[in-house]
Amino acid sequence: MEDINKVLEMLDEIRREQALIRKELGEMSEKIDKIYERVPVYPEVRGAISAEEAKRLKIPKTCTQTLEALVKLGGEASAYQIANLTGRARSTESGCLNQLWEMGYLEKFQDGRIVKFRLIRSPEGEEL
Incomplete structure (x- = not known):
């Protein structure tokens, strides 16, 4: 007992x-x-996707800026290119890109030695 x-x-x-x-x-x-x-959002990035839209799509807050930058860069870029646009660390952008890839929004591919990501679904859910 x-x-x-x-x-x-x-x-x-x-x-x-x-x-x-x-x-x-x-x-x-x-x-x-x-x-x-x-955290400042660089003017070149702001407005590509609304906060409400990102929340509806269940995109993590930290990845919204990454997605906005990718849209601004024409839907295809490397983590380095996105980091240059957002002003955040490349490793941060790489982590966010991989999360978005796992969620099914991005395609991951090699361009020589560089890993790049491409939008395969728009933020509105349409196939690209």
Whole structure:
């Protein structure tokens, strides 16, 4: 019986810690959203896709700027080209491009040694 009580106490402690972790994750998510709102969107990129449209399509906030830049570049570009347009790190753009590729919005292909991405569906969902 004593062992069962110890296990129950441990479960209660785990639940309390889990609740704290969830709370902290929520707070971190809010902070990330606030930081993202302050990140400048370069004028050449702004407006290619609306925030509402990106949300409807379930495109992560961090990838919206990447998608906008790809649209502005004619629907085909490398992570390096997109980073030059957005002012963000190439690795950030590469991560976003790969997410968009996994979501089915982009085609990934090699152009020599360079990996490029091409829109295969418009943000409105139409085949290109």
